[in-house]
Amino acid sequence: RLLRISRNAAELNVIVANSMKGLFTFLWMVLFLALALWTGALCCKVTIGESPRWNGSMDPLVEHGPFESFDRHEYFGSVPRSFLTLLQLVTLSQWADHFARQVVEIYPALFVFIAFFIFIISYGLLVTVISNVVRDAIVSSRKADYVQKELECDKRSRHGERIFKLADINRSGTITAEELEIALKQTELREIFQILEVPELSADGLISLFDADGSGCVSIAELVRGVVVMSEDIKPKDFLMLSLWVWNLDKRAQLLQERCRILHGDVVSLKKKLQAAFSAVRHFIGDVEEADLQKNALMHARHAPPLEPPEVPGTAVAAPKPPKYSLLAAAAAAAAAAA
Numbered sequence: 613r614l615l616r617i618s619r620n621a622a623e624l625n626v627i628v629a630n631s632m633k634g635l636f637t638f639l640w641m642v643l644f645l646a647l648a649l650w651t652g653a654l655c656c657k658v659t660i661g662e663s664p665r666w667n668g669s670m671d672p673l674v675e676h677g678p679f680e681s682f683d684r685h686e687y688f689g690s691v692p693r694s695f696l697t698l699l700q701l702v703t704l705s706q707w708a709d710h711f712a713r714q715v716v717e718i719y720p721a722l723f724v725f726i727a728f729f730i731f732i733i734s735y736g737l738l739v740t741v742i743s744n745v746v747r748d749a750i751v752s753s754r755k756a757d758y759v760q761k762e763l764e765c766d767k768r769s770r771h772g773e774r775i776f777k778l779a780d781i782n783r784s785g786t787i788t789a790e791e792l793e794i795a796l797k798q799t800e801l802r803e804i805f806q807i808l809e810v811p812e813l814s815a816d817g818l819i820s821l822f823d824a825d826g827s828g829c830v831s832i833a834e835l836v837r838g839v840v841v842m843s844e845d846i847k848p849k850d851f852l853m854l855s856l857w858v859w860n861l862d863k864r865a866q867l868l869q870e871r872c873r874i875l876h877g878d879v880v881s882l883k884k885k886l887q888a889a890f891s892a893v894r895h896f897i898g899d900v901e902e903a904d905l906q907k908n909a910l911m912h913a914r915h916a917p918p919l920e921p922p923e924v925p926g927t928a929v930a931a932p933k934p935p936k937y938s939l940l941a942a943a944a945a946a947a948a949a950a951a
Contacts (some may be wrong), residue, residue, distance in 0.1 A: 637744045641737060648733055649702070653694035661688035665718050701726065702734045720733035765840050771808055772836035775801060786829040789815045808839055 666684045668674065687697045687710070701707045716723050779787045779795040793815035795801050805812070813821065822830045822838040 621736075626674040634745060634748045637748065638741070642742050645702070645733065645737060648700045649695050650691070652698050652729060653691050656688050656698065657691050659722075660684055660715060660719075661694060663718075666714075666817070680714075680717070682711070687711045698729065702737075704730070704734065720878055764843060768808060768839050769836050771804055772839040772931055773832065775804055775839070776832045776835050786818070786831050787835070788829050789819045792818060808842070810839070810842065 652740045688694045778799045
């Protein structure tokens with residue numbers, strides 16, 4: 613059961629792997645420290661442990677000055693004792709009063725060796741261990757974040773596949789706006805979209821959101837990729853792409869504005885020409901109507917009956933006076949009749 617759990621828990625595997633890596637780093641540091649201490653112990657055993665300068669310094673019957681009494685056999689009598697003494701030096705445990713002052717009092721040059729051991733072995737090794745532990749912790753944290761993101765992407769992928777199964781009603785392999793509209797009303801798609809933090813849009817809006825190739829329908833690959841990408845963090849390259857896209861839209865808008873301005877000038881010029889043409893047509897129609905009126909009047913005048921003779925004075929029978937028509941009156945009457 614533990615093996616099954618550890619096989620399925622990716623985060624636990626990452627933590628265990630990085631812990632083992634940190635343990636290996638610690639073991640290498642311990643090995644390096646032991647090697648350095650053993651080498652220094654050999655040198656100290658030969659240099660200090662076999663030195664005759666402290667012979668008789670522990671005689672209680674003889675009065676000695678400050679830091680002159682020193683039991684070199686106790687601290688540097690053998691390689692293991694020298695190893696423990698240097699380990700005491702590395703750990704900074706009462707090293708100054710126990711042996712450092714006595715050794716430096718006789719051999720001042722060994723101060724360089726002691727200082728080197730303290731700063732290089734103690735502080736240098738400490739910094740190395742801490743830096744490796746911190747580096748391993750950072751790597752472990754990055755791997756844990758990566759694993760967490762992979763798990764989140766896998767979870768969203770499964771949700772995307774479930775959404776596709778619910779929305780693909782006719783099992784055609786693609787989702788249309790009509791199918792999505794029906795699925796939103798009859799299934800739990802809205803709840804799934806809320807879990808995935810998908811914007812609440814209409815069916816057409818969701819199709820436009822996930823339709824990458826602009827075909828008007830969404831395939832399972834487009835849907836899964838859209839759902840997964842929606843959870844990713846915004847990166848600097850995304851801001852760069854957005855700025856380039858906005859700049860492109862601005863340039864296209866400026867170009868469209870310039871074309872609209874040119875088109876507006878052409879429309880104004882065409883309007884003036886059409887107004888002049890309509891005015892000429894109206895004038896032509898008026899001239900044609902006037903010419904027709906004159907033609908009809910002349911035709912009527914030409915086909916009118918002749919005028920009656922005038923009355924002769926002194927006749928026996930007075931005939932009734934016929935109406936007097938002139939050519940102009942006949943033309944006016946004909947024009948009125950035609951109108």
